[in-house]
Amino acid sequence: GNSVTQMEGPVTLSEEAFLTINCTYTATGYPSLFWYVQYPGEGLQLLLKATKADDKGSNKGFEATYRKETTSFHLEKGSVQVSDSAVYFCALCYYGGSQGNLIFGKGTKLSVKP
Amino acid sequence: AAGVIQSPRHLIKEKRETATLKCYPIPRHDTVYWYQQGPGQDPQFLISFYEKMQSDKGSIPDRFSAQQFSDYHSELNMSSLELGDSALYFCASSPAVVYNEQFFGPGTRLTVL
Numbered sequence: 001g002n003s004v005t006q007m008e009g010p011v012t013l014s015e016e017a018f019l020t021i022n023c024t025y026t027a028t029g030y031p032s033l034f035w036y037v038q039y040p041g042e043g044l045q046l047l048l049k050a051t052k053a054d055d056k057g058s059n060k061g062f063e064a065t066y067r068k069e070t071t072s073f074h075l076e077k078g079s080v081q082v083s084d085s086a087v088y089f090c091a092l093c094y095y096g097g098s099q100g101n102l103i104f105g106k107g108t109k110l111s112v113k114p
Numbered sequence: 115a116a117g118v119i120q121s122p123r124h125l126i127k128e129k130r131e132t133a134t135l136k137c138y139p140i141p142r143h144d145t146v147y148w149y150q151q152g153p154g155q156d157p158q159f160l161i162s163f164y165e166k167m168q169s170d171k172g173s174i175p176d177r178f179s180a181q182q183f184s185d186y187h188s189e190l191n192m193s194s195l196e197l198g199d200s201a202l203y204f205c206a207s208s209p210a211v212v213y214n215e216q217f218f219g220p221g222t223r224l225t226v227l
Contacts, residue, residue, distance in 0.1 A: 034215070043204060044157065044218040089156060093216075100208070101147060101159035101170055102216060 002027045006090045006105035013080055013112050021075040021108045023064075023090035031092040033057075033066055033073040034102070038087045047075075047088070080112045116140050118219035120205050126225045127195050135190040135222045139207030145169070146188040147216060148180060149204040157204060163188060195226045 007022040025033065035047040035057070048057030053068035062077045073090060090105040119138040127133050139146050145164045149157040150173075159172035163182035174180075177195075182188045192199060202223050206216035 036218075043220040044206075046215055046217070049215060100145065100164075101162055101172060102149075102157070102206075103159070104156040106156050 002031070002092060002094075002103050004090050004092055004103055004105035006088075006108055008106070009087075009109040011108060011110050013110070015082055015112055015114050016079045017112075019075070019077040019080045019084075019110070021088055021090075021110070023073045023075065023105060025071050025073065025090075025092050027071075027092055027094075029094065030068075031094050033064070034091045034093065035062070035064055035073070035075050036089045036091060036104075038089065038107070040086070044089070080110070082112045082114050085110055085112045118205055118207050118217055120203075120219040120222050122222060123220065124223050124225075126227065128227055129195055129197065131195050131226075133192045133195060133224060135192070135203055135205075135224070137188045137190070137205030137207075137219060139186050139188070139205075140217055143207035143209050143217070144186060145208045146182055146186070147206040147208075148174075148188070148190050149206065151202040151204060151221075153201070160190070192224075197226050200224060200226045 003026045032051045034049045036044045037047045048059040050057040050066035056065045064075045087107045087109045089107045091102045093102045121136045147162040148160040151157040160174040162170045166182045177193050180190045202221045204221045206218045208216045
């Protein structure tokens with residue numbers, strides 16, 4: 001079946017450190033891939049997305065590239081800030097027909113210390 | 115910009131009671147999704163609707179039912195509540211079920227005592 005595996009947290013970094021959160025997926029066909037962020041006590045916000053192989057999604061300094069050959073969509077940021085502290089979810093989705101629901105990874109909690 | 119509205123934001127119920135959660139999608143969005151997120155868990159897909167018809171079904175218990183109305187808002191009805199139903203329930207909407215992103219509401223936190 002379709003699934004998403006992401007690195008377990010929590011991840012604790014100092015401000016301005018480099019961030020990588022690994023995400024790999026298992027799927028038939030060519031899903032769209034997403035990173036969602038959940039701040040404490042809030043809902044899910046779309047951070048970035050990629051809909052086909054080699055696409056790079058980017059937003060607010062975060063980037064992720066859709067790698068079909070390694071079935072990966074790792075999230076990176078060059079310099080994290082305290083305000084980036086949140087839970088990050090990698091997700092995949094098929095669109096079309098009757099499908100369209102998101103399948104999430106377990107989430108990775110990021111804590112950034114000043 | 116208009117966002118997805120969910121009501122109520124918080125709900126406390128006793129075991130075996132019923133609950134109704136409401137979702138108002140972004141204007142002109144015709145697809146609604148419901149997700150359940152247990153404490154410290156990832157969101158799990160429950161059910162979705164497209165143009166007022168059920169389009170997909172996930173891990174939704176038989177005690178739960180949902181529908182989408184003519185104005186595209188959706189309601190999730192939960193009966194015979196159990197302690198394990200305590201969770202954050204998210205609604206998301208999208209303009210169509212083809213290559214579009216889902217916009218999430220703030221969620222309804224249901225606590226079953």
